[in-house]
Amino acid sequence: NAGVTQTPKFQVLKTGQSMTLQCAQDMNHNSMYWYRQDPGMGLRLIYYSASEGTTDKGEVPNGYNVSRLNKREFSLRLESAAPSQTSVYFCASSATVYPDEQYFGPGTRLTVT
Amino acid sequence: QKEVEQNSGPLSVPEGAIASLNCTYSDRGSQSFFWYRQYSGKSPELIMSIYSNGDKEDGRFTAQLNKASQYVSLLIRDSQPSDSATYLCAVIDTGTASKLTFGTGTRLQVTL
Numbered sequence: 707n708a709g710v711t712q713t714p715k716f717q718v719l720k721t722g723q724s725m726t727l728q729c730a731q732d733m734n735h736n737s738m739y740w741y742r743q744d745p746g747m748g749l750r751l752i753y754y755s756a757s758e759g760t761t762d763k764g765e766v767p768n769g770y771n772v773s774r775l776n777k778r779e780f781s782l783r784l785e786s787a788a789p790s791q792t793s794v795y796f797c798a799s800s801a802t803v804y805p806d807e808q809y810f811g812p813g814t815r816l817t818v819t
Numbered sequence: 820q821k822e823v824e825q826n827s828g829p830l831s832v833p834e835g836a837i838a839s840l841n842c843t844y845s846d847r848g849s850q851s852f853f854w855y856r857q858y859s860g861k862s863p864e865l866i867m868s869i870y871s872n873g874d875k876e877d878g879r880f881t882a883q884l885n886k887a888s889q890y891v892s893l894l895i896r897d898s899q900p901s902d903s904a905t906y907l908c909a910v911i912d913t914g915t916a917s918k919l920t921f922g923t924g925t926r927l928q929v930t931l
Contacts, residue, residue: 739919748923749863749907764918796862806911807853808919810862 710811712797718817719787727782729797737800738780742793787818821846821912825922838895840925842908851911852891858904898929
């Protein structure tokens with residue numbers, strides 16, 4: 707039981723490049739989330755998926771797109787990376803929408819130059 | 820804007836002492852409250868959840884919730900050097916059933 711896994715662990719992009727961050731969970735959770743964490747800003751929600759087939763914007767969705775591929779997988783895409791997207795990205799999952807306890811993956815450290 | 824406030828610290832306590840971490844939140848309708856521990860360079864790890872007023876104990880950890888004062892705290896008894904980490908308070912707000920709002924965290928240092 708691996709919990710929540712994320713790939714890649716580290717990535718360096720040039721401005722304007724695109725990439726997809728992958729997330730998978732093996733806990734049979736319904737809900738999945740993408741956060742970014744920046745120094746002094748705390749964790750901020752980018753997008754979430756309450757259940758398979760649905761996605762919704764969080765606090766900071768601009769510049770990102772998501773896909774809930776199936777119940778296990780939830781990907782985050784940066785179409786045209788910008789230096790402001792340099793951050794640590796965490797995927798999380800939870801069993802139920804409310805109340806929920808969210809469990810986090812190990813994170814992806816992204817640098818955009 | 821709904822907010823979760825924490826003192827950034829660092830909070831320094833000697834080994835064996837009680838560490839007290841505090842959090843206030845702005846949305847009076849908030850229903851669910853969580854404490855996460857985050858070691859440097861690692862992901863947040865859930866350590867406590869609390870939904871009702873009062874205390875909830877789990878081993879050396881006690882979460883305390885006072886909805887009237889919009890205040891939630893975490894007590895760590897018999898603090899160990901391995902407890903040195905950043906502790907994040909998180910709240911599910913009214914009407915945002917899927918969304919956690921996080922505080923910026925309190926850094927705890929347990930000294931020998």
